[in-house]
Amino acid sequence: MELNLASEVLSAYGFTKEDTTITQIGTGLINRTYLLTPLAGQDKFILQNINSSVFKSPWIIANNLKAISAYLSLHDPDYLFIKPLPTTGGMQMAHINEEFWRLLPFVPNTISLDVLSTPKQAFEAAKQFGKLSRLLDDFDTKSLQATIPGFHDLALRYAQFAKALAKAPEFVKVQAEKQIEDALNHKHILDYYISYSHRNDFPDRVMHHDTKISNVLLDEKTFDGVCVIDLDTIMPGKFISDIGDMMRTYLCAFSENETDLSLIKIRIPYFEAMIKGYLSEMKSILTATEKELILFSGRYIIYMQALRFLTDFLNGNMYYPVNHVAQNLDRAKNQFKLLQEIAINEKELQDIIAENLN
Ligand code: GN1
Numbered sequence: 342m343e344l345n346l347a348s349e350v351l352s353a354y355g356f357t358k359e360d361t362t363i364t365q366i367g368t369g370l371i372n373r374t375y376l377l378t379p380l381a382g383q384d385k386f387i388l389q390n391i392n393s394s395v396f397k398s399p400w401i402i403a404n405n406l407k408a409i410s411a412y413l414s415l416h417d418p419d420y421l422f423i424k425p426l427p428t429t430g431g432m433q434m435a436h437i438n439e440e441f442w443r444l445l446p447f448v449p450n451t452i453s454l455d456v457l458s459t460p461k462q463a464f465e466a467a468k469q470f471g472k473l474s475r476l477l478d479d480f481d482t483k484s485l486q487a488t489i490p491g492f493h494d495l496a497l498r499y500a501q502f503a504k505a506l507a508k509a510p511e512f513v514k515v516q517a518e519k520q521i522e523d524a525l526n527h528k529h530i531l532d533y534y535i536s537y538s539h540r541n542d543f544p545d546r547v548m549h550h551d552t553k554i555s556n557v558l559l560d561e562k563t564f565d566g567v568c569v570i571d572l573d574t575i576m577p578g579k580f581i582s583d584i585g586d587m588m589r590t591y592l593c594a595f596s597e598n599e600t601d602l603s604l605i606k607i608r609i610p611y612f613e614a615m616i617k618g619y620l621s622e623m624k625s626i627l628t629a630t631e632k633e634l635i636l637f638s639g640r641y642i643i644y645m646q647a648l649r650f651l652t653d654f655l656n657g658n659m660y661y662p663v664n665h666v667a668q669n670l671d672r673a674k675n676q677f678k679l680l681q682e683i684a685i686n687e688k689e690l691q692d693i694i695a696e697n698l699n
């Protein structure tokens with residue numbers, strides 16, 4: 342962090358550079374996250390710089406979190422909701438030199454994982470995300486605003502892909518020929534979604550929208566779920582967002598950055614555990630349509646992420662940071678392979694869902 346900026350940000354929260362140490366942590370692609378440790382040995386904090394080219398109105402995030410936190414402290418006062426701490430001036434964020442910063446409590450004795458190594462972790466994480474949506478089942482979603490409009494709107498993501506395709510230079514399209522074909526060939530996923538989207542029992546719910554494993558804190562000894570973090574994309578959405586992104590990120594032992602596609606396989610015990618964990622919270626509130634769409638949610642989100650990576654490659658890598666120019670194309674290949682794995686295992690996965698809905 343740049344030195345002058347560091348002292349201004351710290352002083353907004355009553356700290357100085359002399360009495361703290363700051364280290365960058367986290368692996369997110371969007372925000373920058375730091376661990377702030379007061380030298381006097383008090384509690385640690387998480388300091389985060391909000392990426393305001395992605396979150397164009399950071400105040401919307403702050404207002405959403407305030408409304409949800411007020412609701413939860415009234416209805417479920419024991420629920421651990423990690424909301425930003427106020428600045429010394431009572432603001433929900435520090436706005437310094439056109440940048441937005443926030444300070445969060447650091448939750449002791451917990452860990453955040455980048456990869457899952459046991460099905461129990463899948464169960465616990467899925468349960469935590471399910472719990473958040475269940476506790477907010479009666480919360481009025483209309484009191485929230487979208488922090489990124491159209492974030493999980495597959496029709497919009499498809500339109501963005503089509504636009505990028507129309508504009509991309511020929512040599513870029515040639516490299517992505519096979520993935521462009523994959524994207525076009527899977528458009529039926531969008532059509533299928535549209536055929537469901539107007540059903541009455543397909544409500545907007547409060548969804549987290551970024552349910553990867555590193556966004557859950559687990560007890561460092563027992564690996565029991567403690568709470569969810571990274572709350573920027575909490576906003577109204579469809580239930581398929583969260584369970585779908587868990588399928589995208591929990592089932593394979595390797596991440597979206599893996600380039601050896603022979604490693605992209607689905608781990609059935611992890612699927613079973615995440616379904617059990619999610620349904621342990623959500624089963625009582627899911628509607629008939631939602632139950633029908635559980636496996637589809639994986640297809641929906643994986644396809645959308647493949648489109649997003651491919652679109653970014655066609656656009657010249659404007660959104661996701663890359664280490665090399667074809668990395669977003671490689672990520673798209675990885676996601677299309679994962680989509681294929683879901684199709685190959687469909688019968689077994691559907692049977693597990695059916696067993697757990699009974
Ligand atoms: C971004 O920064 P991170 O890793 O939390 C993205 C998600 C994608 C993910 C893919 C705001 O999340 O939607 O699924 O990358 N978040 C935003 O790695 O675009």
Ligand code: MG
Nearest residue numbers: 369371551571
């Ligand atoms: Mg995130």
